[in-house]
Amino acid sequence: MTGNDDIGAKLAAAACALLGTAVCAPASAEESTNAWSIDSSFLYYGESDGRVQDVSAIVAAQRDFGDQRKLSATLTADTLTGASASGAIALDGPQTFTSPSGRATYTTPAGEVPLDDTFHDTRFALNATWSQPLAELYTLSAGAGFSTEYDYRHLGANVSLARDFNKRNTTLSAGLAWSQDDIDPVGGAPMPLSQMLDVGDQSHKLGSDSKTVLDVLVGFTQVLDRATVLRVNYSYSDSSGYLNDPYKVLSVVDPLTGDTITRVPAEEGPTGVYLYESRPDKRAKQSVYAEMKRAFGARVLRVAYRFMTDDWGIDSNTAEASLRWPLGASSYIEPQLRYYTQSHADFYRASLIDGEPLPQYASADFRLGDFDATTVGFKYGHRMANGSEWNARFEYYQQTGSIPSQQIIGNQANREQYPDLSAVIVQFGYRFGF
């Protein structure tokens, strides 16, 4: 007989001619019977000016056991290198700081925003989720997670229940998540608002600490019409315990010049007066998130919005949009845009004023300040004949902050005040099933 591929193709064509166009679209019986689905991603994140760089690899596997029962597990490994702004302000001259371990110092050149450059960390994380129907129209999901890095360990669990209504046009869900994190900072967690001391002097450092986070999520998904689906979530999050960043400091400055008060270290140590930050030991956040996907023919538009507010005085707004644009039968391009803005925490301070009484809480961590951030990028994907897909994503992230004018003192006005951040994100992914 003629070659086998030949036979298959000729039979398909003959059956197509016999049965008419209704059956000509190849709908493989095997296609949707993949029990396993594997999704993997390789990510590079790099900030400019020698700041943080991160390389990570993620593998997610999902096993379908039939009857809507699924098990999924995700393994992440990432390596972080580079420096992050420490919260101290820039000066006209160089500054020296004691590193977190208390065994060395590092120096910031004149005029530059101080970066803590002794940061190097590798993290492993494992998450697993099991979901299954509980009864007709009810779906139960339960998950657990674990992650470890050299100064931080996380353990978490979550559970959620979803119920469908109205021919599965509407879904209501409610979920609970709990996590317990143990923080063991290099050199020990510093006493809040204590001073950075010379090399070898760890008297302001304590040991390890921990924090607990409880999350409640209520979700509502609604099919609006044949081509549109909407999701709205409300979530409440309560954190308690050690919420400080043990490596962040504030500069204590002269009330007139705005320059950091200098000091002379005994042998090796800081050349200025720097105090470790202090944050409250509780934080309550609430957020409302809405997302809508709409198909315009073969194109799919996604828009999302989130509003968050918390009891630290931070309000934030996030808006995202992306448009998936098919290119031919097996590729697509998806431009993406994100805009984020947040207001500063009540206790956010650019610097502390010498002579004034210390506030109870203070932090110069740029992540608690006023800033806008924009992400622009695109994703490209290509589906292979065997159903697997590889994809690539390129994004550019830019954060621009500002400090409330009443907090800018004297000479600070002439220097870079907010450690603006820009980063490139490059991601390659591959997913397949079997």
Add this chain to the structure above:
Amino acid sequence: MKRSLLLILLGTLCGCTTVQPWQRDVLARPEMSLDAAPLDAAIDDHIYFSKEASSGGRGFGGGGCGCN
């Protein structure tokens, strides 16, 4: 701000129709799933959690880290 957001949401809800199961061909496309790219979402959540003061909203995060 909060009040106008709520009104927009309610307005959208009132415009919905019931889609019959046999009309779900468009909605069944993988790219129409709200969880179509879970790894992208996890990566974004992690990056923004470590660089910004807000996190999550979409679902439960994958886990804490020392990055914030």
Add this chain to the structure above:
Amino acid sequence: MNASVSVRRGPCAVTLVRDRDHWAGRFVAMASPCDVLIEDVVSQMQAKQIVDAVAACAWRIEKKFSRYRPGSVVWDINDTAGAVVAVDDETASLLDFAATLTQLSDGRFDITSGVLRRAWTFDGGARIPSQEQIDALLPLVGWNKVQWNRPSLLLGPGMQIDFGGIGKEYAVDTAAALANRAAPGVSCLVNFGGDVAVVNARQDGQPWRVGVERPDRLGSTAEMVSLHRGGIATSGDSRRFVQSSGRRYSHILDARTGWPVERAPRSVTVVADTCTQAGSFTTLAMLQGRQAEAFLKASGHQFWIQ
């Protein structure tokens, strides 16, 4: 909870029952028990309409292509063998398809091979014909002796055609397409005596579970096939064979020789995109004799061979 509706009485009876998560319509057509399983996203009335349409389709095709019924298309063609006949579109498409199968099987499959039935009676008995009996019939067998120029068909005198090898699978796919037009997007499983087609996958993501019968233990199910969409067909000698001198002769005849294919498997089941394609693969595989398994492995389709 069962709800049942009986639509008609007598030989054209169609019953409709509500099973656990689907509607089940049943009737008899083409000498086989037939099922139409519909995912229970439709109302009882809609299910009844779908089953009625499928049954009507099956009976129409059975009547049109039956070689026993005077006035059917096949009867008329066989009756006027030796003269040119003009056939309609549907018949012409089936003839084209049959011609393709003949070509793909190098002549082993042939819709003109039905006359060999005069020599072979596959009733489980022990009668095998003599070579003379077969030689007498071979001049009447062979698609190459037919003049087919769509839509004109000219059989040699005494020649006969029948669509026995492809008719049922064609009926299944046509009925499944009809069910899809009656209720677009609803998952319906059409099963005519073991030839199955599903056009749309189920809304709840579950596959239909189809059992494949073992030929040596009729009535008990061996394998479960999970079918989201596509077709399943089975060729086998479980019910029609001749046993003589310890050898079992399958009813699948090699049209070139007039004898049953040697070492044909007892039963072949194939899963493909459509029932017609699945049926073609089972037929071609059976005609391969002992190479059936290798042939099916190379095809890339899911199959069971016994």
